[in-house]
Amino acid sequence: MKFGFFDDVNKEYVINTPKTPYPWINYLGNEKFFGLMSNTAGGYSFYRDARLRRLTRYRYNNIPVDNGGRYFYLYDEGDFWTPGWMPVKRDLDFYECRHGLGYTSITGERNGIKVNQLALVPLNYNGEVHKVTVSNTSNATKKVKLFSFVEFCLWNAYDDMTNFQRNLNTGEVEVKDSVIYHKTEYRERRNHFAFFSANRPMDGFDTDRESFLGLYNGLESPQVVAAGQSSNSVASGWSPIASHCMEIELAPGEEISYNFILGYVENPEEEKWEALDVINKTRAEAMIAQFANESDVDRAMEELQAYWNDLLSKYTVNSGDDKLDRMVNIWNPYQCMVTFNMSRSASYFESGIGRGMGFRDSNQDLLGFVHQIPERAKERIIDIASTQFENGGAYHQYQPLTKQGNNEIGGGFNDDPLWLILGTAAYIKETGDFSILDEEVPFDSNPNNTASLFEHLKRSFYHVIENMGPHGLPLIGRADWNDCLNLNCFSNVPDEPYQTTQNIEGRTAESVFIAGLFVFTGPDFVELCKRRGLDEEATIAQKHIDTMRATTLEHGFDGEWFLRAYDHYGNKIGSKENEEGQIFIEPQGFCVMAGIGVEEGLAKKALDAVEERLDTKYGIVLQNPPYSKYYINLGEISSYPPGYKENAGIFCHNNPWIMMAETTIGRGDRAFDLYKKIAPAYLEEISDVHRTEPYVYSQMIAGKDAVRQGEAKNSWLTGTAAWNFVAITQAILGIQPEYDGLQVNPCIPTAWDGFSITRVFRGDTFVINITNPNHVSKGVASVTVDGKSIEGNILPVIGDGKSHQVEVVLG
DSSP states (O other): OOSEEEETTTTEEEEOOSOOSSOOEEEEOSSSEEEEEETTSBEEEEESOTTTSEEEOOOTTOSSSSOOBOEEEEEETTEEEOTTOTTTOOOOSEEEEEEOSSEEEEEEEETTEEEEEEEEOOTTOSEEEEEEEEEEOSSSOEEEEEEEEEEEEEEOHHHHHHOHHHHTTTOBEEEETTEEEEOTTTTTTOOEEEEEEESSOOSEEEEEHHHHHOTTOOTTSOHHHHHTOOOOBOOBSSOEEEEEEEEEEEOTTOEEEEEEEEEEEEOOGGGSEEETTEEOOHHHHHHHHTTSSHHHHHHHHHHHHHHHHHHHTTEEEEOSOHHHHHIIIIIHHHHHHHHHHHTTSBSSSSBSSSOOEEHHHHHHHHHHHTTTOHHHHHHHHHHHHTTBOTTSOBOSEEOTTTOOBOTTTOSOBTTHHHHHHHHHHHHHHHHOOGGGGGOEEEETTEEEEEEEHHHHHHHHHHHHHTSBOTTSSBBOBTOSSOTTOOTTTOOOSTTOOTTTOOSSOOSSOEEHHHHHHHHHHHHHHHHHHHHTTOHHHHHHHHHHHHHHHHHHHHHSBOSSSBOOEEOTTSOEESSTTSSSOOEEHHHHHHHHHTTTTTTTTHHHHHHHHHHHHTEETTEEOSEESOOOSOOTTTGGGGGSOTTBTTBTOEETTTHHHHHHHHHHTTOHHHHHHHHHHHOGGGGGGGHHHHOSOTTSOEEEEOOTTSTTTTOEEEESSSTHHHHHHHIIIIIISOEEEETTEEEEOOBOOTTOOEEEEEEEETTEEEEEEEEOTTOOSBOEEEEEETTEEOSSSEEEOOOSOOEEEEEEEEO
16 A cells, blocks of 8 residues: 655655654755654754754654654634644645655645645755745635744753753743744853744744643644634743744735744854843854745755755666666665764664764765765764774764764674774775875874774774684674674663673674674775785785685584574574574675685575575565574573564665675576565555655564564664665676776676666766676676777776766676
8 A cells, every 4th residue: 555656756755645654754954954854744853963962852652653843833713733734633635745855845735725834954054944835725815823833852862851850940042033042051051052933023922832732732732723822931941842923814826935944053152142141143143044035945945956966866777667766866875865964863763862873884874875975974984983992893883973982882892893894995996095094093082092094994804803702703792783692691680781781701602794794894904905015914814814714614604504603602593403593694695795605505505595494575584483582692682572673573784685695696586586575665555564664764674473574663774775775786786886997797687688877986977888688697798988898897987077888788
């Protein structure tokens, strides 16, 4: 069942009912100011850090779901409603939500009045602009009132939810002209405030939540709106809000627009005040002046659309498959940019409080966006590397506002360091900028203790070598990629965190997955050594890689597939010897991607076992059989009911590893079949089962052992976005950045006749036409560039900034 449709021309997903299976959201903002907005105008806003600079409140796991947002109530002679349906839930004569790239437009109509709410964060602007247009579609003159509403968060979102003995006393506002200023705690240590403005004179206002709602009312029936009259309340403590009242009279066919701005301002300490307890509003007034007129919003929309069109032009495919084209050309790269901005911090499943930017997460996300904004990818790499320890380990997360490692989580996730090699190599392959390796980068964010980025990569590589277990495989530490496989925790105490509790020393549990990751990423470190003239260093590193490859075959293969790990007692995990959890997806993907067992035929065996034991119609489950009880030696993975999350759920993040592994052994039909199983555009028809947005990936789909098989959770912020983009664009469609050029090496379904790709690479534009006359999956027979044949399949860097025609024949 569908709840909308793709508008590919406008790069929008159009939702035609507010009653979607779950709130379907969009992201506003590109750099510092961000907002989450659902199809019913729910969500919240923040500046840079969703925990430390939260502008508006949002209550997760609320009843009803998605209650709280930027609302505009329309009062029409006693009848009142909202264009997004929520929170009033009054029936609408017409409803439509258009989620576009960085903006959302919601339209509702009732009783001859139409209201459109267009929300966006303009480029280089620290605020949300909401252009609200009220139209009279009836044959009679209409007198109505428009009430705005936002509820301010008292900045630190965690403290705001917990420290009521303080917070209910601190709320402060100012009102001037048509602007409501939120200045809680500005009198002391804060130099920032928020404001909510309108570009026309207001006929009333409210800034106190209780006065606006009534103590025993909810957002569905505010007493001010029900009465059609503001109370002009001024908050003092309790819960500050901002609400404007606009009285409107419209002739038939007439419309009027208002620009509302939810903004964030920082003042230098010496410029905080203009008088005693009166904040300096100069910067806010300048921001408001930028959107004084309707045309200012139109201009900002044009700039925003041009920005996204430019980003998306870096890689486009014309395959003849609408679903594939819209994923590659629009929605997957868009989601990759959102994960770049957010990591795993703020979605409708991530509260923005417990997690900042992940070390592992951000390096993986980089793979999906580096071709769009390489200069910001470079900045991100330096930020990530700066949280590394001298021994090569790293903080698992850091806060985006402070860029300091998150002490609450700490380190000890032994796969983390290797992802820095992968992320840095991806940047260099995309840009050719080897100078990043000479950047001086702190250890543990200490500017007095630095080393070159190359030295950081070296310590990442050797952190694995220096932390080996009894079989010569890498020690797992607190966890590897699978944060829920906790082999050193041994927790039987409620509320004890699995990832940060180590009740035993933890120097025996080993990870076959990290071994595969090491062999996969190691060659990039070797190549970077060679490029710096460190041939002896490269030779030594290659020996370590060769040893790890041999060790993985000796101690990490279980006869038909790769083992997952060895536990604290030296027992196998992910083995046919186990009663449950006999086979895991992760090592089958990464070990084959690394080429381990390919020559010996073991890689094919492993992937055949994946198809036989892990595959379902909704994707590949993480492991099988699921754990039916709690295993203290395994940790959180066995705490989930069967079929959910890491306990045999379909973890979409690692499905593309199997797609890429299949292309490694040349099975293009199988690879693309797996791609279609989890790509959102192909799931649109079963949105009632899948539930989350049909335009972006989710982290998890309930597996074959779950009560609600096929139901997704944790959409938007997932490494699924980057890895699926890499799988389809590089492994299947086969356009792969390399150190000296752009490799063309597709692995496609045999039925395909061909396809074309436009790829911008280091300033040149390659228009690549690929034909498949012999209907093979893999193999390049010939390549011509601008009519001239070239040796091999790597397109050289031409460097003239022009467009170049490439003809590729498979065979």
